[in-house]
Amino acid sequence: xxxxxxxxxxxxxxxxxxxxxxxxxxxxxxxxxxxxxxxxxxxxxxxxxxxxxxxxxxxxxxxxxxxxxxxxxxxxxxxxxxxxxxxxxxxxxxxxxxxxxxxxxxxxxxxxxxxxxxxxxxxxxxxxxxxxxxxxxxxxxxxxxxxxxxxxxxxxxxxxxxxxxxxxxxxxxxxxxxxxxxxxxxxxxxxxxxxxxxxxxxxxxxxxxxxxxxxxxxxxxxxxxxxxxxxxxxxxxxxxxxxxxxxxxxxxxxxxxxxxxxxxxxxxxxxxxxxxxxxxxxxxxxxxxxxxxxxxxxxxxxxxxxxxxxxxxxxxxxxxx
Numbered sequence: 001x002x003x004x005x006x007x008x009x010x011x012x013x014x015x016x017x018x019x020x021x022x023x024x025x026x027x028x029x030x031x032x033x034x035x036x037x038x039x040x041x042x043x044x045x046x047x048x049x050x051x052x053x054x055x056x057x058x059x060x061x062x063x064x065x066x067x068x069x070x071x072x073x074x075x076x077x078x079x080x081x082x083x084x085x086x087x088x089x090x091x092x093x094x095x096x097x098x099x100x101x102x103x104x105x106x107x108x109x110x111x112x113x114x115x116x117x118x119x120x121x122x123x124x125x126x127x128x129x130x131x132x133x134x135x136x137x138x139x140x141x142x143x144x145x146x147x148x149x150x151x152x153x154x155x156x157x158x159x160x161x162x163x164x165x166x167x168x169x170x171x172x173x174x175x176x177x178x179x180x181x182x183x184x185x186x187x188x189x190x191x192x193x194x195x196x197x198x199x200x201x202x203x204x205x206x207x208x209x210x211x212x213x214x215x216x217x218x219x220x221x222x223x224x225x226x227x228x229x230x231x232x233x234x235x236x237x238x239x240x241x242x243x244x245x246x247x248x249x250x251x252x253x254x255x256x257x258x259x260x261x262x263x264x265x266x267x268x269x270x271x272x273x274x275x276x277x278x279x280x281x282x283x284x285x286x287x288x289x290x291x292x293x294x295x296x297x298x299x300x301x302x303x304x305x306x307x308x309x310x311x312x313x314x315x316x317x318x319x320x321x
Contacts, residue, residue, distance in 0.1 A: 003277045004276050006096060006271040007233075007280050008280070009108070009288075011097065011099035011101040012060065012067060012207075013287065014284050015066050016054075016284060017052035019066075019284035020070050020073050020074060020284060023073055024073065030077040033069060036115055037069045041118060045065060065121040065122045065125070067121075072104055074307070078309060092233060093275070094234050094236060094271050095108050095109045095231070095234070096267050099207070099208070099238065101288075105235055106235065108282065110229060119226075123218070124219060124258075127215035131215035137179065137204060137205045138183040138184075138203070138206060139200070139205075140200045141173070141199055143172060152193070153186055153189045157182045157185045157189060159182075159185070162209060164208070164209045164261065165261055166207060166261050166262065167261060167262045168266070170292075170294040177208055187200055212258040215258050216255045217255075219254060219255040220255045223254055228251055229247055231245060236270060236271070238262040239262070241269065264291055268297055272301070277302065278303075279298065279301055279303045280304050289305070
C-alpha cells in the first residue's frame with residue numbers, strides 16, 4: 001500500500017546562509033526559480049542567500065522571500081531529478097505551511113505563481129516590520145510548561161498588555177506574542193509555573209498577534225492585486241487546521257493568519273486523521289520534521305526531507321512527452 005503524503009513548508013527561522021547551494025549548482029530548474037524570483041524582486045537576492053551576511057538574511061523582509069525561494073527551488077530540483085529518470089513525484093494529500101511557509105505551500109499547490117508569491121512574501125515582511133502602532137512588540141518561547149498552565153500564564157501576562165498564544169508547535173513547545181511588558185510578565189509566570197525554559201526571543205515584532213492588524217490590512221490590499229487560483233492540493237488554515245480549497249479561502253488565510261496563531265499540533269492531527277503516513281519537509285533544514293516527531297498523532301509516520309523523497313515511475317504517456 002502506497003504511503004499517503006503531506007508536504008510541510010517551513011517559515012521564518014529556517015533560513016541560513018548557503019541554503020540550497022547544492023540545488024542551485026546542480027539543477028537548472030532550481031536556478032530558474034531563483035532567476036524568476038530575482039526578476040520579480042528587482043534585486044539579486046541569490047547573492048544574499050549564498051553569501052550573507054547572516055544578519056541581513058535574517059531581516060524579516062529578506063528572510064521571508066528567501067525561505068519561499070528555497071522551498072520552491074528544492075521542489076523544482078526534485079521534480080527535475082525525477083523527470084530525468086522518467087519518474088514523477090506523487091501529488092500529496094495536503095500542502096501545509098507554517099506561518100510564512102503558507103506562501104510556498106500555495107505555490108506548490110498551484111494557487112500562486114512564483115513571481116507573485118515572492119513579491120507578496122517581501123511585502124509581508126515589510127508590513128510586519130512596520131506594524132504595531134508604536135507599541136513595542138515581542139515574542140517568547142516557552143518550553144516544558146504543563147499544558148494545564150498555558151491559559152493561566154497567558155491570562156497573567158495579558159493583565160500587562162496585549163498577549164496571545166501565537167504558536168502551538170508541539171507538546172511542550174509554545175510561543176507567546178504581544179506587547180513587551182506582557183511578554184516579560186508571562187515569561188516570569190511560566191518560569192514560576194514549572195517551564196523548563198522561558199525566554200524572550202530576539203525579535204522586535206509580535207507575529208500572529210493583534211499588533212499585526214496593520215500588516216494584515218496591508219496584505220489584504222496586496223493580495224487583492226494578484227491572481228489566486230483554487231489550490232490543486234488541499235491546504236490547511238494555520239489557526240484552525242480547517243481545509244483551504246478555494247481561492248477566496250486562501251486569500252482570507254494569507255491576511256488573517258498574521259493576527260491569529262499557528263496551531264501546528266492541530267494541523268498535524270488533521271493530516272494524520274486523514275490518513276497521512278509520510279511527511280516531507282519541502283524547504284531548508286529539518287525544523288518542522290523535528291516538531292512532527294514530537295506530535296503523538298504522527299507517531300510511526302515516515303518523515304523525510306524533499307531530497308530524500310522516493311519517486312514513482314511516470315505513466316507511459318507522461319514519460320514519452
